[in-house]
Amino acid sequence: MAMVFCRGCAKELHETAVTCPQCGASQITSATLPPANVGSPWMAIISLVLSIVCTLALFDQNEWDTETIQGLGLFSVAALILGIITINTKRPGYGMAIAGTVLSGVSLLIFVGLAVN
Numbered sequence: 001m002a003m004v005f006c007r008g009c010a011k012e013l014h015e016t017a018v019t020c021p022q023c024g025a026s027q028i029t030s031a032t033l034p035p036a037n038v039g040s041p042w043m044a045i046i047s048l049v050l051s052i053v054c055t056l057a058l059f060d061q062n063e064w065d066t067e068t069i070q071g072l073g074l075f076s077v078a079a080l081i082l083g084i085i086t087i088n089t090k091r092p093g094y095g096m097a098i099a100g101t102v103l104s105g106v107s108l109l110i111f112v113g114l115a116v117n
Contacts, residue, residue, distance in 0.1 A: 043082045044093025047100030050079035054107035064114065073111040079104035 002015045008025025019026055054076045083101030086093060 039092055041093025043091060044086045044096040047079045047083035048096045050075045051100040051103035051107060055103050058110060069111055069115050073108060076104045076108035076111060080108060
């Protein structure tokens, strides 16, 4: 039976106590509480998938018409926007969002270069 000290009044209490019997102070640390913005990493996943599709499309050896370049450019823009939103709001899937943002940014620059030529 281990004893710890209360966070509010410094009286000794049992380590499993949720609140202090003397002062009523909560003994649960903020590290044990789940984060407030826990959610699904859906935006990061979509960003990564769209950017991978755009990057793989760059390896296609066939000639592309203007509509194909514009469509892939829109995919890159969508992936870039979703990745930036995920990074700025610190949502789950932060690493995937960074990878999606980098890949879609590079792909978008290449598609813009292809559209200009």
